[in-house]
Amino acid sequence: MQFEYNSDYPGLIGQGQFIGAEARDPLEFPAVQPLPCARITTRIYHRERIATVENVIVRTVVNASRRKRRGSQSSNSSSDGFMSSSSSSEDDDSMADDDISMTADPREERAYWVQRTVREAIYGRVLLAIVLRRRYAGDNADWESTNERCAIKEMAWQHIRRERDRLAEDPIKEVAAMQYIKDFYERSIADDQPQHFVTKSFRSMLATNIMTPLDLLSDDRFLYSVMPFCEGGELFERLDLNEKFSEPEARYWMLQVLNGIANLQRTGVCHRDMSLENLLVHESGALIIDLGMCLHIPTQETQSLSVQMQNMTMNAATVNGTFYNSILKPAHSSKPMRYLIRPQGTCGKWIYMSPEIYKNQEPFDGHAVDMWAAGVILFLMLTGFPPWERACMTDERFKYMTAGYLVQMLTEWNLGLSSDAMDLLQRMLFLDPKDRLSLEQVLAHPWMLQPVPTPQQMIGGGGGFI
Incomplete structure (x- = not known):
């Protein structure tokens, strides 16, 4: 797989060539009745x-x-x-x-x-x-x-x-989006074991890494x-206790973050506020929370929920011989064309915010802004500090890191990161979203394919790796 340009960006016509993609307003989520x-x-x-x-x-x-x-x-x-x-x-x-x-x-x-x-x-x-x-x-x-x-x-x-x-942050949209995601997935998860109410619900949520x-x-x-109620608190708090994660630990949590983003993408949802603070830990899993700023991504053909479910199959997956949450996979490779989204305002936390959201001047890709935030999350987990304060050219670290000098800067700081880890960070955090890796490319990157600790190897509460 190539890692030179975003293989999932709207308007891609092949070999890194893009045409102008149409931009539309986000869709409305189906109304819910409490x-x-x-x-x-x-x-x-x-x-x-x-x-x-x-x-x-x-x-x-x-x-x-x-x-x-x-x-x-x-x-x-x-x-x-x-x-x-x-x-x-x-x-x-x-x-x-x-x-x-x-x-x-x-x-x-x-x-x-x-x-x-x-x-x-x-x-x-x-x-x-x-x-x-x-x-x-x-x-x-x-x-x-x-x-x-x-x-x-x-x-x-x-x-x-x-x-x-x-x-x-819109609480009405948040509960509507959460219910929409829950309806999308709950029928696809096998339910043949008698379990308590909350335990049963946790099982389905940990399969998608999304709180519903x-x-x-x-x-x-x-x-x-x-x-x-998630017993482990925020992933941010766990990182704060450890200052930073080892590369295997960071990979363990990154797989869960990416699985959550993958399941958001399958439902056509852009979170827009991905952060360590919006990841809650329960037992050995992490759940994405706080969808108050999310958007329903417009596509060329918005299929009904029943048709979408007919085109999906549930699969149990493992990574390097260890557990991985059950995920939905398309029964065939075709998928509706995704439109860009017209500017919807500057929102989210400053250090996780993508430059296109910060500027709020041009249409943006819902997938790309969440993957940018995932890159910042990975940077924080590996280094223990944020890459910059704001995603703008007046921030010197942002200016140089997003221009291709991230690996050089991290090497000069002597942080002890592997070359694969630094390469992945750079490719997730380029200024132009067309240059950043897609979800599929990140999962295929050599750093992501290295060994992952099992849940038993993750020390409860402290987040350490034996």
């Missing part, structure tokens, strides 16, 4: 005793008597096409469990017991919660706790409606995106 919910006080069976607890989020159907009292306020459809209903904002987000008519199927009934705030977010906060299941033991407990935890992104409707058009929702819920005040 299920109505309420924050309640209820009785649960927890640690071999029954207790009355607050802050339990439960899916609901408002009963007839309550709907009659509340009148038209019981169903409040927002201009975004989301239903923000089911709980009254007049009584501090709590109501008695007896006022709620629950979902019909007891096998699917679950609730979320909020424990604490993990961190603040742009539109609200992220909560840690315990997954509850319905209890039918006749002991006055309505729910029982499980050993499964989840993270709930709580976003205020008032803040969303006030700030959505002013900020680059367990539930989308809404009440009068908040939109809730319920996701698995």
Whole structure:
């Protein structure tokens, strides 16, 4: 395979020759409808005793008597096409469990017991919660706790409606994109083993290396995106503890990053905010999160979801004899022509931002901007410091590294990197996106084909490699 030019860039006609590719606006993601919910006080069976607890989020159907009292306020459809209903904002987000008519199927009934705030977010906060299941033991407990935890992104409707058009991060688009990706992949993953709710969901997410929702819920005040809780924190934090990764460690995590980007590309999604901070670690895997700035890439033929799935096959893959997540592969090589995307504004984190996104003057390729960010991620993992502060010519390191002097600079700094590692970094971080390697080319690069540690060789929590 050649490594001299981007083999996947729109407008390529062969041997490094490109014609001007048409640019269009991004597509809209299919609308999603969160299920109505309420924050309640209820009785649960927890640690071999029954207790009355607050802050339990439960899916609901408002009963007839309550709907009659509340009148038209019981169903409040927002201009975004989301239903923000089911709980009254007049009584501090709590109501008695007896006022709620629950979902019909007891096998699917679950609730979320909020424990604490993990961190603040742009539109609200992220909560840690315990997954509850319905209890039918006749002991006055309505729910029982499980050993499964989840993270709930709580976003205020008032803040969303006030700030959505002013900020680059769009929570409505984020949940729509996550649901779209989940729908695309979940039918393709074999599911023949009985597993707990969160465990089963984690299995499908780790196959794609993309975080998708367990539930989308809404009440009068908040939109809730319920996701698995990743025990390992951010990959950035793991790198910070180690200062930098060895080349085998960096290759291990890079394979997961690239698998996630590959699965985003298959669904036609450009993330636009790829970073170490947006990679969460769980057990031996990493998940891409925060799709609030993502775009749906326009293509010549946008196939329906069912047609796309018919053209994909699920394959279990290994790299150098070690595990690798199950990935979807095209049943045939043909794929719809991808358009460039018209400028959509400067967004993302400065050090990961590609020069075309930074300048925001010309159409850009959704695949190329994510692969640029992957190159910066790899640079950080191998060196322990960012390549530059901003992707602009006033930054001296950016100016010289992207002009072809990256290998020379890293060699002079005596960082001990292999020639293959430095060559890959240079080829991912050229100024012109037509000169950068595509995903397929990066995976075929000699550095990526070298040995990879197994999950058992990665020390839990510390990120070290034995």
